[in-house]
Amino acid sequence: MSAKGLTKRFGDLTAVDSIDLEIPEAAIYGFLGPNGSGKSTAIRMLCGLLTPSAGEVEVLGYKVPGQAEKVKREIGYMTQKFSLYEDLTVTENLKFLATVYGVPANKLKETVDGAVERYWLTEQRSQFAATLSGGQKQRLALAGATLHRPRLLILDEPTSAVDPQSRRDFWDILFGLAEEGTTVLVSSHYMDEAERCHRLAILDEGRVVAEGRPRDLIRDIGAGVVEIETSAPRAARDCLEKIDGVQSVAQLGARLHALTAKSVEDPEGLVSNALKQADVDAEVATVMANLEDVFVVATRLNHEQGKSNDAA
Numbered sequence: 001m002s003a004k005g006l007t008k009r010f011g012d013l014t015a016v017d018s019i020d021l022e023i024p025e026a027a028i029y030g031f032l033g034p035n036g037s038g039k040s041t042a043i044r045m046l047c048g049l050l051t052p053s054a055g056e057v058e059v060l061g062y063k064v065p066g067q068a069e070k071v072k073r074e075i076g077y078m079t080q081k082f083s084l085y086e087d088l089t090v091t092e093n094l095k096f097l098a099t100v101y102g103v104p105a106n107k108l109k110e111t112v113d114g115a116v117e118r119y120w121l122t123e124q125r126s127q128f129a130a131t132l133s134g135g136q137k138q139r140l141a142l143a144g145a146t147l148h149r150p151r152l153l154i155l156d157e158p159t160s161a162v163d164p165q166s167r168r169d170f171w172d173i174l175f176g177l178a179e180e181g182t183t184v185l186v187s188s189h190y191m192d193e194a195e196r197c198h199r200l201a202i203l204d205e206g207r208v209v210a211e212g213r214p215r216d217l218i219r220d221i222g223a224g225v226v227e228i229e230t231s232a233p234r235a236a237r238d239c240l241e242k243i244d245g246v247q248s249v250a251q252l253g254a255r256l257h258a259l260t261a262k263s264v265e266d267p268e269g270l271v272s273n274a275l276k277q278a279d280v281d282a283e284v285a286t287v288m289a290n291l292e293d294v295f296v297v298a299t300r301l302n303h304e305q306g307k308s309n310d311a312a
Protein backbone atom coordinates (compact mmCIF):
# COMPACT_ATOMS: atom_id res chain seq x y z
CA MET A 1 0.00 0.00 0.00
CA SER A 2 1.12 3.56 -0.53
CA ALA A 3 0.30 7.14 0.34
CA LYS A 4 1.20 10.31 -1.50
CA GLY A 5 0.95 13.80 -0.05
CA LEU A 6 -1.42 12.53 2.63
CA THR A 7 -2.62 15.46 4.70
CA LYS A 8 -5.23 16.07 7.37
CA ARG A 9 -6.14 19.46 8.72
CA PHE A 10 -8.44 20.08 11.64
CA GLY A 11 -9.17 23.80 11.42
CA ASP A 12 -5.81 25.56 11.77
CA LEU A 13 -4.04 22.43 12.93
CA THR A 14 -2.25 20.26 10.38
CA ALA A 15 -2.33 16.89 12.13
CA VAL A 16 -0.74 15.03 9.20
CA ASP A 17 1.43 17.08 6.89
CA SER A 18 1.84 15.74 3.37
CA ILE A 19 3.32 12.33 4.09
CA ASP A 20 4.49 9.82 1.49
CA LEU A 21 4.68 6.16 2.44
CA GLU A 22 5.32 2.78 0.83
CA ILE A 23 4.07 0.00 3.05
CA PRO A 24 4.88 -3.59 2.06
CA GLU A 25 2.12 -6.18 2.22
CA ALA A 26 2.17 -9.04 4.71
CA ALA A 27 4.42 -7.07 7.03
CA ILE A 28 4.07 -5.34 10.36
CA TYR A 29 4.48 -1.61 9.79
CA GLY A 30 4.87 0.65 12.81
CA PHE A 31 4.09 4.28 13.45
CA LEU A 32 6.22 5.61 16.26
CA GLY A 33 5.83 9.08 17.70
CA PRO A 34 4.90 11.12 20.74
CA ASN A 35 1.32 11.92 21.72
CA GLY A 36 -0.32 14.11 19.14
CA SER A 37 2.26 13.44 16.40
CA GLY A 38 -0.46 12.25 14.03
CA LYS A 39 -0.14 8.46 14.24
CA SER A 40 -3.83 7.68 14.68
CA THR A 41 -4.90 10.25 12.13
CA ALA A 42 -2.46 8.86 9.54
CA ILE A 43 -3.52 5.27 10.16
CA ARG A 44 -7.21 6.13 10.02
CA MET A 45 -6.74 7.82 6.66
CA LEU A 46 -4.69 4.91 5.32
CA CYS A 47 -7.51 2.49 5.92
CA GLY A 48 -10.31 4.70 4.71
CA LEU A 49 -11.84 5.51 8.09
CA LEU A 50 -11.06 9.22 7.84
CA THR A 51 -11.21 11.37 4.71
CA PRO A 52 -7.92 13.12 3.95
CA SER A 53 -7.82 16.89 3.40
CA ALA A 54 -5.39 16.19 0.55
CA GLY A 55 -3.41 13.32 -0.90
CA GLU A 56 -4.08 9.82 -2.12
CA VAL A 57 -3.86 6.34 -0.74
CA GLU A 58 -3.73 3.05 -2.55
CA VAL A 59 -4.58 0.15 -0.29
CA LEU A 60 -5.50 -3.50 -0.98
CA GLY A 61 -5.83 -2.55 -4.65
CA TYR A 62 -8.35 0.22 -3.91
CA LYS A 63 -8.02 4.00 -4.06
CA VAL A 64 -8.88 6.00 -0.96
CA PRO A 65 -10.88 8.16 -0.40
CA GLY A 66 -12.85 7.13 -3.54
CA GLN A 67 -13.21 3.44 -2.67
CA ALA A 68 -13.00 3.77 1.11
CA GLU A 69 -16.19 1.77 1.64
CA LYS A 70 -14.64 -1.28 -0.05
CA VAL A 71 -11.51 -1.05 2.10
CA LYS A 72 -13.53 -0.82 5.30
CA ARG A 73 -14.95 -4.30 4.67
CA GLU A 74 -11.48 -5.81 4.59
CA ILE A 75 -9.93 -4.29 7.67
CA GLY A 76 -9.80 -5.33 11.28
CA TYR A 77 -9.46 -2.48 13.74
CA MET A 78 -8.49 -2.55 17.36
CA THR A 79 -7.74 0.46 19.52
CA GLN A 80 -6.40 0.91 23.00
CA LYS A 81 -9.96 1.39 24.25
CA PHE A 82 -11.34 -1.79 22.69
CA SER A 83 -14.75 -2.73 23.93
CA LEU A 84 -15.85 -6.16 25.01
CA TYR A 85 -19.17 -7.22 26.44
CA GLU A 86 -18.08 -7.75 29.99
CA ASP A 87 -21.13 -9.77 30.99
CA LEU A 88 -20.78 -12.17 28.09
CA THR A 89 -18.34 -15.07 28.10
CA VAL A 90 -15.35 -15.32 25.76
CA THR A 91 -17.22 -17.52 23.28
CA GLU A 92 -20.39 -15.42 23.52
CA ASN A 93 -18.42 -12.29 22.72
CA LEU A 94 -16.88 -13.96 19.67
CA LYS A 95 -20.17 -15.49 18.51
CA PHE A 96 -21.81 -12.10 18.71
CA LEU A 97 -19.04 -10.40 16.72
CA ALA A 98 -18.95 -13.18 14.12
CA THR A 99 -22.69 -12.69 13.58
CA VAL A 100 -22.18 -8.96 13.16
CA TYR A 101 -19.47 -9.68 10.58
CA GLY A 102 -21.93 -11.88 8.71
CA VAL A 103 -20.31 -15.27 9.33
CA PRO A 104 -23.00 -17.78 8.25
CA ALA A 105 -24.74 -19.75 11.02
CA ASN A 106 -23.28 -23.09 9.90
CA LYS A 107 -19.74 -21.67 10.20
CA LEU A 108 -20.17 -19.91 13.55
CA LYS A 109 -18.97 -22.72 15.79
CA GLU A 110 -15.94 -23.49 13.66
CA THR A 111 -15.00 -19.78 13.44
CA VAL A 112 -15.35 -19.18 17.18
CA ASP A 113 -13.55 -22.41 18.16
CA GLY A 114 -10.73 -21.56 15.77
CA ALA A 115 -10.33 -18.10 17.28
CA VAL A 116 -10.44 -19.39 20.85
CA GLU A 117 -7.63 -21.80 20.10
CA ARG A 118 -5.54 -19.45 18.03
CA TYR A 119 -5.67 -16.67 20.61
CA TRP A 120 -4.89 -18.97 23.54
CA LEU A 121 -8.25 -18.57 25.25
CA THR A 122 -9.25 -22.24 25.51
CA GLU A 123 -9.11 -22.32 29.30
CA GLN A 124 -11.07 -19.09 29.56
CA ARG A 125 -13.68 -19.88 26.93
CA SER A 126 -16.60 -19.96 29.40
CA GLN A 127 -15.34 -17.11 31.56
CA PHE A 128 -17.08 -13.73 31.56
CA ALA A 129 -14.98 -11.11 29.78
CA ALA A 130 -15.08 -8.96 32.93
CA THR A 131 -13.03 -11.58 34.80
CA LEU A 132 -10.20 -11.88 32.26
CA SER A 133 -6.72 -10.49 32.88
CA GLY A 134 -5.57 -7.45 30.86
CA GLY A 135 -3.54 -9.63 28.48
CA GLN A 136 -6.43 -12.09 27.97
CA LYS A 137 -8.85 -9.23 27.30
CA GLN A 138 -6.48 -7.89 24.73
CA ARG A 139 -6.19 -11.27 23.00
CA LEU A 140 -9.97 -11.53 22.98
CA ALA A 141 -10.23 -8.07 21.42
CA LEU A 142 -7.71 -9.09 18.77
CA ALA A 143 -9.58 -12.35 18.16
CA GLY A 144 -12.72 -10.26 17.65
CA ALA A 145 -10.99 -7.86 15.27
CA THR A 146 -9.71 -10.71 13.07
CA LEU A 147 -12.75 -13.05 12.98
CA HIS A 148 -13.55 -12.05 9.42
CA ARG A 149 -9.95 -12.68 8.35
CA PRO A 150 -9.16 -9.08 7.33
CA ARG A 151 -6.33 -8.50 4.87
CA LEU A 152 -5.38 -5.35 6.73
CA LEU A 153 -5.23 -5.16 10.50
CA ILE A 154 -5.02 -1.81 12.27
CA LEU A 155 -3.82 -1.68 15.84
CA ASP A 156 -3.84 1.69 17.51
CA GLU A 157 -1.61 1.54 20.60
CA PRO A 158 -2.79 -1.97 21.28
CA THR A 159 -0.57 -2.97 24.16
CA SER A 160 -0.78 -0.03 26.53
CA ALA A 161 -1.56 -1.28 30.01
CA VAL A 162 -0.39 -4.86 29.67
CA ASP A 163 2.69 -6.47 31.13
CA PRO A 164 5.79 -7.30 29.05
CA GLN A 165 5.01 -11.03 28.82
CA SER A 166 1.50 -10.33 27.52
CA ARG A 167 3.01 -7.89 25.07
CA ARG A 168 5.41 -10.55 23.80
CA ASP A 169 2.57 -13.09 23.43
CA PHE A 170 0.55 -10.54 21.55
CA TRP A 171 3.42 -9.91 19.17
CA ASP A 172 3.91 -13.62 18.56
CA ILE A 173 0.34 -13.71 17.33
CA LEU A 174 0.94 -10.67 15.12
CA PHE A 175 3.98 -12.29 13.50
CA GLY A 176 1.83 -15.34 12.74
CA LEU A 177 -0.83 -13.18 11.10
CA ALA A 178 1.75 -11.34 8.98
CA GLU A 179 3.27 -14.65 7.87
CA GLU A 180 -0.15 -15.69 6.64
CA GLY A 181 -0.38 -12.56 4.52
CA THR A 182 -2.07 -9.98 6.74
CA THR A 183 -0.67 -6.44 6.57
CA VAL A 184 -0.54 -5.00 10.07
CA LEU A 185 -0.34 -1.28 10.83
CA VAL A 186 0.48 -0.59 14.44
CA SER A 187 0.97 2.66 16.32
CA SER A 188 2.97 2.79 19.47
CA HIS A 189 5.14 4.92 21.65
CA TYR A 190 6.99 1.96 23.09
CA MET A 191 10.47 1.62 21.65
CA ASP A 192 10.67 -2.13 22.29
CA GLU A 193 7.46 -2.56 20.37
CA ALA A 194 8.61 -0.38 17.49
CA GLU A 195 11.81 -2.42 17.31
CA ARG A 196 9.80 -5.54 16.48
CA CYS A 197 8.12 -4.03 13.42
CA HIS A 198 9.41 -5.06 10.01
CA ARG A 199 9.48 -1.39 9.04
CA LEU A 200 8.48 1.79 10.71
CA ALA A 201 7.84 5.48 10.23
CA ILE A 202 8.79 7.91 12.97
CA LEU A 203 6.29 10.76 13.12
CA ASP A 204 6.77 14.16 14.68
CA GLU A 205 4.31 17.02 14.39
CA GLY A 206 2.52 15.32 11.52
CA ARG A 207 5.66 14.68 9.46
CA VAL A 208 7.58 11.49 8.73
CA VAL A 209 11.01 12.30 10.16
CA ALA A 210 12.56 8.86 9.62
CA GLU A 211 11.45 5.71 7.83
CA GLY A 212 12.88 2.27 7.29
CA ARG A 213 13.75 -1.05 8.87
CA PRO A 214 14.59 -0.59 12.55
CA ARG A 215 18.08 -2.00 12.13
CA ASP A 216 18.82 0.29 9.17
CA LEU A 217 17.57 3.33 11.06
CA ILE A 218 19.86 2.38 13.93
CA ARG A 219 22.85 1.82 11.65
CA ASP A 220 22.33 5.08 9.77
CA ILE A 221 21.61 7.26 12.77
CA GLY A 222 24.10 9.97 11.74
CA ALA A 223 25.29 10.70 15.27
CA GLY A 224 27.80 9.34 17.75
CA VAL A 225 26.27 7.55 20.72
CA VAL A 226 28.22 7.54 23.97
CA GLU A 227 26.98 5.73 27.02
CA ILE A 228 27.87 7.12 30.44
CA GLU A 229 27.68 5.22 33.68
CA THR A 230 28.04 7.44 36.70
CA SER A 231 26.84 7.89 40.25
CA ALA A 232 26.35 11.59 39.48
CA PRO A 233 24.03 11.60 36.44
CA ARG A 234 22.74 15.09 37.06
CA ALA A 235 26.22 16.63 37.20
CA ALA A 236 27.23 14.66 34.10
CA ARG A 237 24.20 15.87 32.26
CA ASP A 238 24.69 19.50 33.26
CA CYS A 239 28.28 19.33 32.11
CA LEU A 240 27.62 17.63 28.76
CA GLU A 241 24.69 19.78 27.78
CA LYS A 242 27.05 22.78 27.65
CA ILE A 243 29.58 21.13 25.35
CA ASP A 244 29.72 22.06 21.68
CA GLY A 245 29.15 18.96 19.57
CA VAL A 246 26.91 17.22 22.12
CA GLN A 247 23.41 17.40 20.70
CA SER A 248 21.43 15.79 23.44
CA VAL A 249 21.77 13.87 26.67
CA ALA A 250 19.04 11.45 27.67
CA GLN A 251 18.75 9.18 30.67
CA LEU A 252 18.03 5.57 29.70
CA GLY A 253 17.50 3.59 32.86
CA ALA A 254 20.61 3.89 35.01
CA ARG A 255 22.73 5.25 32.18
CA LEU A 256 23.00 8.40 30.13
CA HIS A 257 23.20 8.48 26.37
CA ALA A 258 24.97 11.48 24.85
CA LEU A 259 24.40 11.99 21.14
CA THR A 260 27.13 13.86 19.35
CA ALA A 261 27.04 15.69 16.02
CA LYS A 262 28.14 13.85 12.89
CA SER A 263 31.13 16.20 12.61
CA VAL A 264 32.60 15.08 15.95
CA GLU A 265 35.46 12.71 15.13
CA ASP A 266 36.00 11.22 18.56
CA PRO A 267 32.68 11.28 20.44
CA GLU A 268 33.98 9.14 23.31
CA GLY A 269 37.04 11.37 23.76
CA LEU A 270 34.94 14.53 23.71
CA VAL A 271 32.57 13.23 26.38
CA SER A 272 35.26 11.66 28.50
CA ASN A 273 37.43 14.83 28.53
CA ALA A 274 34.48 17.07 29.33
CA LEU A 275 33.51 14.91 32.30
CA LYS A 276 37.11 14.75 33.54
CA GLN A 277 37.42 18.51 33.41
CA ALA A 278 34.21 18.89 35.36
CA ASP A 279 35.44 16.35 37.94
CA VAL A 280 32.59 13.94 37.27
CA ASP A 281 33.55 10.31 37.86
CA ALA A 282 32.15 8.21 35.04
CA GLU A 283 32.68 5.22 32.79
CA VAL A 284 32.28 6.14 29.17
CA ALA A 285 31.87 3.88 26.15
CA THR A 286 30.85 4.19 22.52
CA VAL A 287 27.76 2.04 21.97
CA MET A 288 25.36 1.08 19.21
CA ALA A 289 22.40 3.37 18.91
CA ASN A 290 18.94 2.19 19.85
CA LEU A 291 15.61 3.32 18.47
CA GLU A 292 15.17 5.90 21.18
CA ASP A 293 18.41 7.55 20.03
CA VAL A 294 17.15 7.44 16.43
CA PHE A 295 13.95 9.03 17.58
CA VAL A 296 15.78 11.82 19.44
CA VAL A 297 18.00 12.63 16.46
CA ALA A 298 15.14 12.57 13.94
CA THR A 299 12.81 14.78 15.97
CA ARG A 300 15.61 17.18 16.77
CA LEU A 301 16.40 17.59 13.08
CA ASN A 302 12.73 18.17 12.38
CA HIS A 303 12.56 20.92 15.00
CA GLU A 304 15.74 22.57 13.71
CA GLN A 305 14.42 22.50 10.14
CA GLY A 306 11.10 23.92 11.38
CA LYS A 307 12.95 26.78 13.10
CA SER A 308 15.12 27.59 10.07
CA ASN A 309 12.00 27.54 7.81
CA ASP A 310 10.31 29.95 10.24
CA ALA A 311 13.36 32.24 10.13
CA ALA A 312 13.53 32.20 6.32
Ligand SMILES: Nc1ncnc2c1ncn2[C@@H]1O[C@H](COP(=O)(O)OP(=O)(O)OP(=O)(O)O)[C@@H](O)[C@H]1O
Pocket residue numbers: 010013015033034035036037038039040041042187189
Ligand atom coordinates in the same frame (compact mmCIF):
# COMPACT_ATOMS: atom_id res chain seq x y z
N1 LIG B 1 -11.25 14.95 15.20
C1 LIG B 1 -10.32 15.83 15.53
N2 LIG B 1 -10.59 17.15 15.64
C2 LIG B 1 -9.64 18.05 15.94
N3 LIG B 1 -8.35 17.74 16.19
C3 LIG B 1 -7.99 16.44 16.13
C4 LIG B 1 -8.96 15.42 15.79
N4 LIG B 1 -8.32 14.22 15.79
C5 LIG B 1 -7.02 14.48 16.10
N5 LIG B 1 -6.83 15.80 16.31
C6 LIG B 1 -5.55 16.47 16.64
O1 LIG B 1 -4.59 16.06 15.67
C7 LIG B 1 -3.31 15.86 16.28
C8 LIG B 1 -2.81 14.47 16.00
O2 LIG B 1 -3.62 13.57 16.71
P1 LIG B 1 -3.45 11.97 16.65
O3 LIG B 1 -4.51 11.37 17.50
O4 LIG B 1 -3.38 11.55 15.24
O5 LIG B 1 -2.03 11.80 17.31
P2 LIG B 1 -1.34 10.47 17.87
O6 LIG B 1 0.07 10.54 17.43
O7 LIG B 1 -2.13 9.29 17.47
O8 LIG B 1 -1.43 10.73 19.42
P3 LIG B 1 -1.64 9.69 20.63
O9 LIG B 1 -0.35 8.96 20.80
O10 LIG B 1 -1.93 10.61 21.76
O11 LIG B 1 -2.81 8.83 20.23
C9 LIG B 1 -3.51 16.17 17.76
O12 LIG B 1 -3.08 17.48 18.00
C10 LIG B 1 -5.00 16.02 17.97
O13 LIG B 1 -5.46 16.86 19.01
